[in-house]
Amino acid sequence: MKYSEITIRFCGIAGDGIVASGKIFAGACANIGLHVMVNNIYSAEIRGMGKSSATIRFSTSKLYSMGDGLDLLVGMEAKESIIDLRDVKEEGNVFYDTSTIGDVEEEDSLVSHITPEMQGHGLPIQKLANEATGTNQGKNLVTIGAICYFYSLPPEMFVDQIRSVFAHKGEHVIDVNIKAFNLGYEYFKEHYPLNNQFEFDKTSEPMALTSGNDAIAKGALDCGLKFYAGYPITPATKIMEIAAKELPKLGGWTLQMEDEIAAIGAVLGAWFAGKRAMTATSGPGLSLMCEMINLSVMAEIPTVIVNVQRGGPSTGLPTKVEQGDLNIALYGGAGDSPRVVMAPTDSEECYSGIQLAFDIAEKYQTPVIFLSDLFLGQRIETVTIKENIDRDRCTRKKPTSEQLEDFQRYQITDDGVSPLIVPGKPGAVFSTTGLEHSIKGNPNYEEEVHSMMTAKRFRKFESIVEDLPHAVILGDETADIGIAGWGSTIGSILEGMELAREQGVKTKLIKSIMIHPQRENLFRKFFASCKKIIVPEMNYQGQYAALLKSRYGIKPIEIHIPAVNPVSPLKIAQKIMEANSELSQ
Amino acid sequence: MKHVIIGAGVAGITAARTIKELNSNAEVVVIGDELFLPYKRYLLTEFLCDSIQRDDLLFFSIKKLNELGVKLRKGEYVKSIEPSEKVIKLHHNEVVHYDKLLIATGGRPGLGLVLRPFKKHIHFYYSLYDTLILKEKLPEVHKCIVFGDGVSCLDLICVLHNLGKRVTYITRGERATFGLEEDDFEGDLHEFLEEKGIEIITEEQIVSVEESDQGYKVETIQQKTLTTDIVFAWDFYKPNISFIEGSAIEKKLGILVNTRLETSEKDIYSAGDCVEIYHPSIKGYWINFGLPNALEQGRVAGSNMSGQNEEYKTQEAIVFNLMGTSLKARWWR
Ligand SMILES: Cc1cc2nc3c(=O)[nH]c(=O)nc-3n(C[C@H](O)[C@H](O)[C@H](O)COP(=O)(O)OP(=O)(O)OC[C@H]3O[C@@H](n4cnc5c(N)ncnc54)[C@H](O)[C@@H]3O)c2cc1C
Numbered sequence: 001m002k003y004s005e006i007t008i009r010f011c012g013i014a015g016d017g018i019v020a021s022g023k024i025f026a027g028a029c030a031n032i033g034l035h036v037m038v039n040n041i042y043s044a045e046i047r048g049m050g051k052s053s054a055t056i057r058f059s060t061s062k063l064y065s066m067g068d069g070l071d072l073l074v075g076m077e078a079k080e081s082i083i084d085l086r087d088v089k090e091e092g093n094v095f096y097d098t099s100t101i102g103d104v105e106e107e108d109s110l111v112s113h114i115t116p117e118m119q120g121h122g123l124p125i126q127k128l129a130n131e132a133t134g135t136n137q138g139k140n141l142v143t144i145g146a147i148c149y150f151y152s153l154p155p156e157m158f159v160d161q162i163r164s165v166f167a168h169k170g171e172h173v174i175d176v177n178i179k180a181f182n183l184g185y186e187y188f189k190e191h192y193p194l195n196n197q198f199e200f201d202k203t204s205e206p207m208a209l210t211s212g213n214d215a216i217a218k219g220a221l222d223c224g225l226k227f228y229a230g231y232p233i234t235p236a237t238k239i240m241e242i243a244a245k246e247l248p249k250l251g252g253w254t255l256q257m258e259d260e261i262a263a264i265g266a267v268l269g270a271w272f273a274g275k276r277a278m279t280a281t282s283g284p285g286l287s288l289m290c291e292m293i294n295l296s297v298m299a300e301i302p303t304v305i306v307n308v309q310r311g312g313p314s315t316g317l318p319t320k321v322e323q324g325d326l327n328i329a330l331y332g333g334a335g336d337s338p339r340v341v342m343a344p345t346d347s348e349e350c351y352s353g354i355q356l357a358f359d360i361a362e363k364y365q366t367p368v369i370f371l372s373d374l375f376l377g378q379r380i381e382t383v384t385i386k387e388n389i390d391r392d393r394c395t396r397k398k399p400t401s402e403q404l405e406d407f408q409r410y411q412i413t414d415d416g417v418s419p420l421i422v423p424g425k426p427g428a429v430f431s432t433t434g435l436e437h438s439i440k441g442n443p444n445y446e447e448e449v450h451s452m453m454t455a456k457r458f459r460k461f462e463s464i465v466e467d468l469p470h471a472v473i474l475g476d477e478t479a480d481i482g483i484a485g486w487g488s489t490i491g492s493i494l495e496g497m498e499l500a501r502e503q504g505v506k507t508k509l510i511k512s513i514m515i516h517p518q519r520e521n522l523f524r525k526f527f528a529s530c531k532k533i534i535v536p537e538m539n540y541q542g543q544y545a546a547l548l549k550s551r552y553g554i555k556p557i558e559i560h561i562p563a564v565n566p567v568s569p570l571k572i573a574q575k576i577m578e579a580n581s582e583l584s585q
Numbered sequence: 586m587k588h589v590i591i592g593a594g595v596a597g598i599t600a601a602r603t604i605k606e607l608n609s610n611a612e613v614v615v616i617g618d619e620l621f622l623p624y625k626r627y628l629l630t631e632f633l634c635d636s637i638q639r640d641d642l643l644f645f646s647i648k649k650l651n652e653l654g655v656k657l658r659k660g661e662y663v664k665s666i667e668p669s670e671k672v673i674k675l676h677h678n679e680v681v682h683y684d685k686l687l688i689a690t691g692g693r694p695g696l697g698l699v700l701r702p703f704k705k706h707i708h709f710y711y712s713l714y715d716t717l718i719l720k721e722k723l724p725e726v727h728k729c730i731v732f733g734d735g736v737s738c739l740d741l742i743c744v745l746h747n748l749g750k751r752v753t754y755i756t757r758g759e760r761a762t763f764g765l766e767e768d769d770f771e772g773d774l775h776e777f778l779e780e781k782g783i784e785i786i787t788e789e790q791i792v793s794v795e796e797s798d799q800g801y802k803v804e805t806i807q808q809k810t811l812t813t814d815i816v817f818a819w820d821f822y823k824p825n826i827s828f829i830e831g832s833a834i835e836k837k838l839g840i841l842v843n844t845r846l847e848t849s850e851k852d853i854y855s856a857g858d859c860v861e862i863y864h865p866s867i868k869g870y871w872i873n874f875g876l877p878n879a880l881e882q883g884r885v886a887g888s889n890m891s892g893q894n895e896e897y898k899t900q901e902a903i904v905f906n907l908m909g910t911s912l913k914a915r916w917w918r
Pocket residue numbers: 591592593594595596597616617618619626627628629630661662663664689690691692710711712737740825828856857858859874875876877879906907911
């Protein structure tokens with residue numbers, strides 16, 4: 001068979017080198033100019049033997065999602081891999097170990113569950129790994145060697161990558177891993193000589209790799225992040241790890257706090273002191289932060305909160321993806337509490353979007369909640385990020401000298417934005433409180449003051465709109481079927497649209513990093529031009545659809561997927577086809 | 586009742602179908618080591634020379650297997666049997682329990698001690714896998730050497746010749762007969778092949794095959810050196826039964842069965858090319874290769890495994906079933 005795109009999953013338990021497999025594959029593909037996306041899934045429990053998988057999709061053209069189905073499942077551990085067989089495509093392949101020790105009962109055997117539509121290939125993974133390394137390690141490299149032969153990939157791409165991934169472990173480790181790779185390669189060459197062809201342009205330029213979490217951290221550092229406070233939580237911890245490593249080099253600070261409330265408190269404090277600051281968390285952490293978000297709204301202290309969403313509610317599904325935190329991001333907290341909500345759709349937008357989040361937060365003295373998700377945050381993908389490094393960036397509305405003379409921290413202005421200073425400026429005295437307050441910041445509960453201040457806080461949002469990037473319309477502008485989506489689901493939508501296009505059905509998509517506020521005119525115009533509107537998202541309630549319905553009065557076809565895995569493009573394509581047949585009736 | 590069948594060839598699959606037709610509730614699992622869905626081995630030659638498509642080789646589709654409720658496990662090799670425990674063991678150490686077992690593992694070409702060290706330079710022509718590899722290689726091949734016996738060897742020589750290749754046939758015998766009786770043909774087979782341009786080297790034997798600049802260098806027992814682009818060779822064609830070693834199932838060259846196709850071990854049956862069965866005319870056991878036998882034995886074994894009482898009737902003549910008309914139909918027209 002000839003391929004221009006392949007999806008492979010390594011499935012095993014912690015210790016099988018699953019994550020390293022993804023890393024080696026991603027690096028090897030990126031180095032030879034292939035597009036690649038890697039999604040790691042591991043068990044939430046902190047114990048040695050939990051299930052771990054790495055899915056790698058690589059292609060000669062740009063990838064937007066993990067696609068549908070596996071061309072190859074590498075079952076490093078039989079029991080854990082059985083359930084993943086359901087993801088193998090018809091005529092897909094399964095590699096399994098023929099050298100495990102001890103008898104296996106039929107129901108526990110991966111092989112007994114392989115259907116005739118698929119193709120199983122046995123190889124003595126464990127035995128070859130032992131031969132190469134003298135230990136149980138190296139199983140992953142044996143299978144990578146086999147895969148390399150199986151799809152006629154150039155062995156050098158992996159050998160180079162093994163050298164670089166294991167460079168810090170010394171020559172011996174590099175040598176035994178290359179040996180394991182070669183043994184897997186040779187085994188397949190001898191036993192399954194009839195291989196497949198992955199065809200690609202051998203002169204392509206290498207590509208860069210990143211994850212959404214990496215891109216957020218880098219974007220923040222490049223636009224002047226000076227202080228990070230946080231509490232570790234899956235799947236956001238990586239952002240804190242990068243901040244902890246990089247910020248001190250730039251003269252900044254990272255603090256691990258005792259919990260998320262303390263973390264956001266510290267972040268508000270840093271902003272109050274005039275420093276660009278950020279925290280990153282996930283759903284349970286965002287719940288805890290709600291009261292402090294209200295303080296940010298009321299006291300008009302900027303803040304940036306990244307929420308890498310996972311399955312919820314409560315502790316929920318720590319290592320699975322979901323887009324269930326839109327409502328809490330939009331509405332979580334007491335009172336009339338406006339905030340900006342943004343949702344990047346890919347790693348490039350994680351980088352550029354977080355910089356916009358800082359600029360908006362600082363300029364409009366508002367909390368900005370940046371909704372990424374586990375899939376986007378953790379997946380590794382090839383990207384072309386346009387770097388924008390300006391670490392002295394400042395978008396604060398500073399007071400004029402006249403304003404400083406009689407400083408009104410909460411001055412009523414046309415755009416709702418009042419002058420902001422770092423406390424301690426001689427003469428410019430003000431107080432800051434979570435209580436309703438006067439223009440000077442002193443507590444005040446008068447009806448007119450409350451109305452005036454609430455209106456001012458909301459007025460800022462009319463002004464923000466002017467600064468927002470325009471939504472993008474993708475697909476065929478003449479199509480009758482329009483799709484509105486958000487966050488990482490956009491990738492699956494784009495591929496679903498492509499599948500529908502292959503079936504002759506035209507669609508268009510409105511894509512915006514801004515959830516609230518939005519440039520509404522463009523959305524209205526888009527919706528008015530559609531006969532059918534589809535809103536797919538990864539939550540049970542249809543939280544984005546609800547927002548769009550109330551905001552634009554539309555009646556969309558809603559696809560609610562309380563997800564544990566990224567959305568299937570095929571599922572979206574099916575909905576498009578259904579909508580299309582309804583239209584043609 | 587769980588019926589396990591080893592071998593997804595025509596005999597095994599026919600038995601599976603028979604069992605399901607007689608008792609749709611029976612659990613039937615067929616385990617075969619080839620990577621493909623059950624196919625018609627006897628049509629490989631047609632496929633090799635493109636007179637049929639790959640789909641035409643299919644003996645049983647997935648749809649048909651599903652309709653019957655037969656579970657096929659392909660690409661899996663059975664490595665041992667323990668009749669006392671009623672289990673078989675697969676190559677990855679999985680243990681499969683059975684109530685009734687059928688061994689229908691067919692036969693395969695093999696190399697003797699002399700040629701075994703050169704295995705990686707030698708091609709067989711037995712399976713779809715061999716044929717697919719061959720199909721990929723053939724455009725680059727001009728000269729071929731074939732060394733072996735049997736009708737499939739003749740089949741191969743003819744197809745290579747028809748594809749425009751220069752064929753040299755090496756045989757231990759004084760003449761090229763392929764184990765066939767010459768009067769089954771109109772005229773003389775040896776001369777017929779030579780007339781077609783096939784070089785025949787008699788009373789010879791290959792002793793080594795090495796890679797060379799121009800493909801392969803072949804040495805013979807008479808110290809001749811030949812060059813070629815590809816070498817096909819096999820010393821014998823024998824039943825695939827090494828996995829029953831140590832199981833107490835009685836065997837000679839093949840698995841010994843009675844006319845009900847029962848082996849010496851209770852609830853274990855055998856059918857097709859892996860079987861040795863008593864032949865009343867020759868008053869001894871023999872392997873009766875060939876498609877019609879395999880089909881019929883598969884049917885009889887399946888029926889007996891389902892509690893019927895059928896006897897397999899051996900053929901009168903000791904000839905390979907293909908030999909007569911079908912061979913003529915395929916090659917001599
Ligand atoms: C090229 C060629 C052309 C032929 N043409 C003709 C013809 O024209 N007419 C004719 O009558 N006959 C012909 N034959 C012979 C005919 O194909 C066989 O007699 C027939 O296929 C035998 O059927 P079977 O089911 O007994 O064995 P097979 O078809 O050989 O099937 C046995 C299966 O069991 C599998 N197996 C073996 N060991 C194991 C194990 N341990 N575990 C799991 N699986 C195992 C084998 O791989 C094989 O797939 C031809 C043979 C060849 C090779």
